[in-house]
Amino acid sequence: xxxxxxxxxxxxxxxxxxxxxxxxxxxxxxxxxxxxxxxxxxxxxxxxxxxxxxxxxxxxxxxxxxxxxxxxxxxxxxxxxxxxxxxxxxxxxxxxxxxxxxxxxxxxxxxxxxxxxxxxxxxxxxxxxxxxxxxxxxxxxxxxxxxxxxxxxxxxxxxxxxxxxxxxxxxxxxxxxxxxxxxxxxxxxxxxxxxxxxxxxxxxxxxxxxxx
Numbered sequence: 747x748x749x750x751x752x753x754x755x756x757x758x759x760x761x762x763x764x765x766x767x768x769x770x771x772x773x774x775x776x777x778x779x780x781x782x783x784x785x786x787x788x789x790x791x792x793x794x795x796x797x798x799x800x801x802x803x804x805x806x807x808x809x810x811x812x813x814x815x816x817x818x819x820x821x822x823x824x825x826x827x828x829x830x831x832x833x834x835x836x837x838x839x840x841x842x843x844x845x846x847x848x849x850x851x852x853x854x855x856x857x858x859x860x861x862x863x864x865x866x867x868x869x870x871x872x873x874x875x876x877x878x879x880x881x882x883x884x885x886x887x888x889x890x891x892x893x894x895x896x897x898x899x900x901x902x903x904x905x906x907x908x909x910x911x912x913x914x915x916x917x918x919x920x921x922x923x924x925x926x927x928x929x930x931x932x933x934x935x936x937x938x939x940x941x942x943x944x945x946x947x948x949x950x951x952x953x954x955x956x957x958x
Contacts (some may be wrong), residue, residue, distance in 0.1 A: 750898050760773075760780040761780065762780060762781050762782035762785055763779045763780055763781060763785075763796070764781060764782070764785045764796070764797070765784070765785065767780055768782035768784070769782065770782055771783045771786065772786060772794055774786070774795050774796040774799050775793040775794055775795060776793075776795050776796075776799040777796065777798070779796050779798075779799075781797075782857070783798045785797055787800035802875040804947070805891075805943045805944055805946050806944045807897070807929070807930050807941065807942065807943055808882070808930070808942040808943055809885035809943070809944075810926070810930060810945055811923055812882040812883075812944075813882075813884065813930075813942055815878065815881075815882055816876065816878030816879045816881065816882045816884060816940070817878060818878070819877060819878035819881060819955065820866065820876045820877060820878040820879075821863060821876070823877055824859050824862045824863050824865065824866065825859060826858075826859075826862070827854070827855050827856075827857075827858025827859045827862065828855040828858065829854060829855070829862075830855060830858075831851040831853075831854050831855020831856070831858070832845075832851075832852075832855060834851040834855075835848045835851045835852060838851070847850055853951050862877075863867070865877070867896065867900075869897075870886070870896055870899050871896035871899075873885060873893075874886035874887055874893065874894050874899075875945075879942075883944060883945045883950055884942055884943065884944055884945060885942070885943060885945055886899065886903070886940050886941075886942055887940065887941060887942075887943055888939055888940060888941075889939050889940065889941055891943075894938070894940055897937050898939075898940070899938070899940075902937050902938035902940075903933070903934045903935070903937070903938040903940060904941075905936075906937055906938075907921060907933060907934040907937060921933040921934060925934075929941070930942070
């Protein structure tokens with residue numbers, strides 16, 4: 747969109763869409779809406795957006811702490827049913843019919859873990875959020891802010907980095923350490939053209955909001 751400055755075009759006399767009594771100083775570079783100085787936001791891509799577009803085009807990046815906690819939860823949660831099944835197998839080892847109990851608990855643990863994997867995939871496909879990311883109010887999106895497909899998440903963010911780690915003998919630690927760069931993107935983010943952002947407050951509550 748054009749970043750036309752009305753100050754250089756007096757004949758236009760554009761007014762701010764949010765404050766009609768104010769003269770617009772520029773147009774939002776995402777939606778083209780004219781806005782005054784108080785309504786414009788400089789985003790991290792160096793462009794100016796109106797308040798509505800600023801939180802949608804480039805929401806704040808997820809913090810390193812939130813990404814760590816979300817990943818920790820995601821790494822543990824799918825194994826909880828299987829672990830519980832193994833514990834129950836151990837506890838019922840001396841009971842009569844332990845073979846049947848062991849089989850039931852083992853199958854229950856495996857099915858429970860598979861079910862949680864399915865839930866994780868469903869949430870990732872729906873809005874780029876795993877259980878851990880939902881808890882921390884963060885999500886995976888493309889670099890342009892658009893939805894990231896499940897195929898991209900599975901193949902480029904997970905499978906391809908694992909293959910490269912094996913072929914190049916690169917530790918997963920090298921991938922994780924890249925989060926300390928300014929853009930907070932790991933190697934798998936570069937491969938998948940993704941970033942992890944904070945979920946805007948208006949989406950958490952389900953009600954639209956705007957701060958001029």
